[in-house]
Amino acid sequence: xxxxxxxxxxxxxxxxxxxxxxxxxxxxxxxxxxxxxxxxxxxxxxxxxxxxxxxxxxxxxxxxxxxxxxxxxxxxxxxxxxxxxxxxxxxxxxxxxxxxxxxxxxxxxxxxxxxxxxxxxxxxxxxxxxxxxxxxxxxxxxxxxxxxxxxxxxxxxxxxxxxxxxxxxxxxxxxxxxxxxxxxxxxxxxxx
Amino acid sequence: xxxxxxxxxxxxxxxxxxxxxxxxxxxxxxxxxxxxxxxxxxxxxxxxxxxxxxxxxxxxxxxxxxxxxxxxxxxxxxxxxxxxxxxxxxxxxxxxxxxxxxxxxxxxxxxxxxxxxxxxxxxxxxxxxx
Numbered sequence: 541x542x543x544x545x546x547x548x549x550x551x552x553x554x555x556x557x558x559x560x561x562x563x564x565x566x567x568x569x570x571x572x573x574x575x576x577x578x579x580x581x582x583x584x585x586x587x588x589x590x591x592x593x594x595x596x597x598x599x600x601x602x603x604x605x606x607x608x609x610x611x612x613x614x615x616x617x618x619x620x621x622x623x624x625x626x627x628x629x630x631x632x633x634x635x636x637x638x639x640x641x642x643x644x645x646x647x648x649x650x651x652x653x654x655x656x657x658x659x660x661x662x663x664x665x666x667x668x669x670x671x672x673x674x675x676x677x678x679x680x681x682x683x684x685x686x687x688x689x690x691x692x693x694x695x696x697x698x699x700x701x702x703x704x705x706x707x708x709x710x711x712x713x714x715x716x717x718x719x720x721x722x723x724x725x726x727x728x729x730x731x732x
Numbered sequence: 733x734x735x736x737x738x739x740x741x742x743x744x745x746x747x748x749x750x751x752x753x754x755x756x757x758x759x760x761x762x763x764x765x766x767x768x769x770x771x772x773x774x775x776x777x778x779x780x781x782x783x784x785x786x787x788x789x790x791x792x793x794x795x796x797x798x799x800x801x802x803x804x805x806x807x808x809x810x811x812x813x814x815x816x817x818x819x820x821x822x823x824x825x826x827x828x829x830x831x832x833x834x835x836x837x838x839x840x841x842x843x844x845x846x847x848x849x850x851x852x853x854x855x856x857x858x859x860x861x862x
Contacts, residue, residue: 616784616786618784623781623782623784625786625787627790627843627845629792629843633792635790635792635843637786637787637790639779639781639787640781641781641782642780642781642782645781654809656807669804669805669806669807670806670807671765671806671807671824671826673807673808673809673822673824675809675811676811678781678811678812679809679810679811680779680787680809680810680811681807681808681809682787682790682791682807682808682809682810683805683806683807683808684790684791684792684793684794684805684808685805686794686804687804
């Protein structure tokens with residue numbers, strides 16, 4: 541299993557003038573990606589020079605780790621930014637429900653825009669299956685996925701054993717950004 | 733140019749969510765997305781983000797238009813209204829419809845973790861070509 545999580549440093553990068561706009565967000569993604577194998581905990585985050593003031597992950601308390609150790613896209617995956625519930629329907633659809641944590645809501649503000657800037661299946665980039673949603677930060681952000689479209693390729697149905705990689709970007713009304721990404725294995729139909 | 737086209741709906745979907753009324757409120761057609769706004773009354777139970785409880789309701793939805801084009805779900809979001817009385821949400825689909833598509837038939841199939849599938853319904857939604 542590999543799960544990486546962090547709060548974004550895009551605002552910091554933009555403030556410093558090093559990078560502007562979406563490039564800052566992408567850069568912060570690259571800079572803060574941290575492979576992890578177990579429970580979410582603040583010490584597991586890699587500290588970046590000068591990043592502490594803007595990183596929720598560095599200051600947040602550890603949360604009880606309930607991320608499945610088996611790496612399957614089932615059950616609840618917890619971290620300091622969000623808790624994501626997965627389920628595979630009997631028809632083969634893959635569902636996720638994404639909730640920001642109270643800690644994240646406090647930092648991000650009352651309204652957020654949740655989007656999915658990138659996604660991949662079995663190492664191939666796909667059209668991200670989530671359109672940007674600007675909503676109250678306590679909302680359930682969710683998706684129901686049957687097929688995916690490989691960039692430059694064709695549609696495929698999700699199948700058991702596929703390795704999916706989803707990246708969520710959350711832009712808060714306070715100007716703070718956050719990321720969440722999960723890599724997991726699509727599991728058997730009807731398991732949630 | 734159909735981007736930004738919208739229409740009030742006021743379509744009640746009876747019996748799909750037990751003890752609650754589901755109303756499709758409006759449809760908005762964007763450059764590359766169709767957005768359906770809905771309201772559930774009374775509101776779904778409030779949920780603390782950190783409790784670890786599964787979502788009260790999970791949506792499954794997709795669509796087909798009167799020309800036979802398929803539309804895949806493209807994410808949604810729902811939550812409690814400001815006054816706490818209703819749940820407000822939206823379901824998006826892609827791609828945007830062709831100009832001559834008149835109707836979109838959306839298949840709705842909610843799921844509850846404690847009860848399983850709640851059945852399904854098909855809702856006819858007007859499109860700009862109608």
